[in-house]
Amino acid sequence: FGAINRLDNQDPKVKEKIQFIKNYTPTTEFPGDGLLKLAKLAVIVEDWVLEKELDGFAFQCWPSIQDNFGIVPCAVMSMFSEGLVPAACEVDISGLIGMYILQLASDTPSAILDWNNNYGDDPDKMVLFHCSNLPKSFFKDTRMTIHPIISDQKGEDVTFGAIQGRIKSRPCTLLRVETDDIFGEIKALLVEGDYTDDELNTYGGFGVIHISKLQELLKTLCYDGFAHHVAASLSQVGEIVHEALFKYLGWNIKFFNH
Template sequence: NLNVPVLIQASSDDIEKMDRVHRRDAFCGKISVTSVLYQYGIPFTLTKYHTCPIKSEIFKEDLKRFEKICSIVKKLRSVRLGQIGTRPNAFETVRYSEKILEFNGISIEPIDLSEIFGEIRRLPDSDPNVKEKIQFIKDYTPTTTFPEDGILKLAKLSVIVENWVLENELDGFAFQCWPSIQDNFGIVPCAVMSMFSEGLVPAACEVDIAGLIGMYILQVATETPSAILDWNNNYGDDPNKMVLFHCSNLPKSFFKDTKMTIHPIISDLKGDDHSFGAIQGRIKSKPCTLLRIETDDIFGEIKALLVEGNYTDDPLETFGGYGVIEIPNLQDVLKTLCKEGFAHHVAVTLNKVGDIVLEALSNYLGYNIVYPNESI
């Protein structure tokens, strides 16, 4: 019942000191240790090289990697996530099993949107926290325009959600970002969600709790903001490139340049006066890791799709938060995505941490991990 990550390290022998007094034989001893741990069903992590000096840069990197693995395992066993509202009616893709998550230590704290709206109505426009948040929003990113009513609504929403997050000790939340909030409050919450994600409280669109868990895992692995995007478009005829897009609530650190503007899709449905607050820009050209978590009710397990790739500088003119990504064997990844029933959302970090995530989720937490591009 050890139930914690274990790192196995063996010190290297010095070929100039192989006499009876100095020879360590840790090379062999490590194999004996791992054999017995395996027999007792105790999972363990290995160093990059079978042996290495304790005082070395190589082992220092092993320790840094192991620290991240430990952090993911520890935090996922007691994470608390919020759910604001219910999923959009058509989004059956983001359904999840709360029972499976709770069994694995992941707690969900729901709140109805009507409760959020009620708290906003009771919050005076003159409240000091609202005034402070208005300035924060204006400083966060450039805007195409400053509709004062829209900024005020975003500020009040941000204050109320922040209070709820703190009161419930939440590590992140998923939000019903359409259509109710446009009909009943007249904004899109994308900018507010972007600010939370940038501040390391991940916020997922469309009440995608499983997507939020992926965001949280990648954030813990990197200590940097993560985002949620759609597997959205092909990129010409290149079989290993595609467009990742959302409309968008990405954290501002993801972008080369960004601005706050009207949400073009919501504007078509509800009009400009109900669609201010989207964050738009091109994603930086950087290495990345993509993770999709699902609760598989058929098999009663948590499973995940895990791949690595690179955002590129390939030309693209579109809207929202977007970028061209290159993934080795992308067509195999997409086949797996479809055949295994994964949703159209995926969590992304602008770092390569696939090996860390794989070790934590598969070896210690028992998630069923699929990684079809074999680069991890």
């Protein structure tokens, strides 16, 4: 925030980012100086990424940034992920590693999602969702809005910058990487599924996904200690990821529905 405060509003980099954000996705009305704040954050993060030669990053996206700066960083993180610099929310470094692996395997942007809700009574379908910082290419269409969840707690004036829309109906590969601190090893869970066109009216970055033997998968997540986040790619690259992580890196990886 110190670097942002030292950045002049008329800096050419800031003006360039303002235009980039406007071109990135349609937006609802910008509240106050929300667009300027997003642009400044994007400039500082980009400088940091270049200076440190980062392949990706994760940082705390709530609640401090709303209290101290007055935006949600979702749109900025979405833009970096779309540009093949994966950005994970909630300081999820394990999730970032999963995103980066899927990006390398598919040569396309990756996202981080929540294992969220069941879809009606269908045992093999669920809502795979985030609130959201998904890359633009994941969506059928997008819009930038007030954050639909954090605004209830913090107010609309400090929560602009979320990306919302329906995820495309495509094959999908999911990967969760964890460290097993008891056995001192890296473990991973790899899953393939398909986003569908099933009816769903909600907020965030959302879609319905079909995964065979989903109920067994949910038990595996709980029993084997995997977090509620999962990295996702709109591509079918499970075989590539499994070969790389198991054969060459020797990780303890479970290819669930292979």
